[in-house]
Amino acid sequence: MDKKPVDTGNVIDMFTRKPVDDNSASKIIRLAPEQDGLEMLYSNDANPDKLFSMKILCWALMKNGEVDALIPWLNKVVPARELNDPLNGHWEGYYDSYHDQAFFEPPFHKVTELETAASYFNPPSDDADLVIQEITDGIGTHAVLTEDQFKSIILVHVTSWRLYNDGRLLAMLADEKKVDTTPVLTGDECLFPAQEHQDFRYFFHHIIANKIKHGDPEAIAAFSNLIEG
Numbered sequence: 001m002d003k004k005p006v007d008t009g010n011v012i013d014m015f016t017r018k019p020v021d022d023n024s025a026s027k028i029i030r031l032a033p034e035q036d037g038l039e040m041l042y043s044n045d046a047n048p049d050k051l052f053s054m055k056i057l058c059w060a061l062m063k064n065g066e067v068d069a070l071i072p073w074l075n076k077v078v079p080a081r082e083l084n085d086p087l088n089g090h091w092e093g094y095y096d097s098y099h100d101q102a103f104f105e106p107p108f109h110k111v112t113e114l115e116t117a118a119s120y121f122n123p124p125s126d127d128a129d130l131v132i133q134e135i136t137d138g139i140g141t142h143a144v145l146t147e148d149q150f151k152s153i154i155l156v157h158v159t160s161w162r163l164y165n166d167g168r169l170l171a172m173l174a175d176e177k178k179v180d181t182t183p184v185l186t187g188d189e190c191l192f193p194a195q196e197h198q199d200f201r202y203f204f205h206h207i208i209a210n211k212i213k214h215g216d217p218e219a220i221a222a223f224s225n226l227i228e229g
Helices: 108-120 206-213 217-228
Strands: 028-033 039-044 047-055 058-062 067-073 076-079 089-096 101-103 131-136 142-145 154-157 160-164 169-174 191-193 200-204
Touching: 028 108, 028 131, 028 160, 047 089, 058 108, 067 108, 154 169, 154 206, 160 191, 200 206, 206 217
Parallel strands: none
Antiparallel strands: 028 058, 039 047, 039 089, 058 067, 067 076, 089 101, 131 160, 142 154, 142 200, 160 169, 169 191
């Protein structure tokens, strides 16, 4: 089910009506939070007869018009259909637990939401550092920080995800020393981007993060294998 590469030669930007160049074709231009519990299905080489699921962070509209789910995976955020890691996972589809149904195309209501919002909120400038959207993290993502090569680690809950005008999507963490009011909300001045912090290493789902916090042997062993791999 590998996603076929997109030929952008004949792709027209839906807003400017100009051809989309190769470098910007996959640029994220709009997000729609996943609030109904939809999940990504994936398999891995270690368990070829099993399917695993992971909660979807949000749906994203790319500049070339494509829509896909976004998943925090290892040290980055990836479109679900581009997941193709020999050790950790291959995309197999999406899953709706409410209807107990697997599907393979982004939901129509999410596509409509993204396209309509992108048209309405089309950024007025080309400033790369302009924040065009910020959504809260609704799936309990944690960032792993370490300053001593994993001799010690800090697990920090991701407060929000900030989308910039150049397509960067950064996980925002709260600097506890700068927290003035609680709860910490999107846009708070105490937030800093995980991916730009020198100690950032990985993203973890909250279930794994909590198991590590509580010293679960299997979670610790899996984490050890990850950092030693």
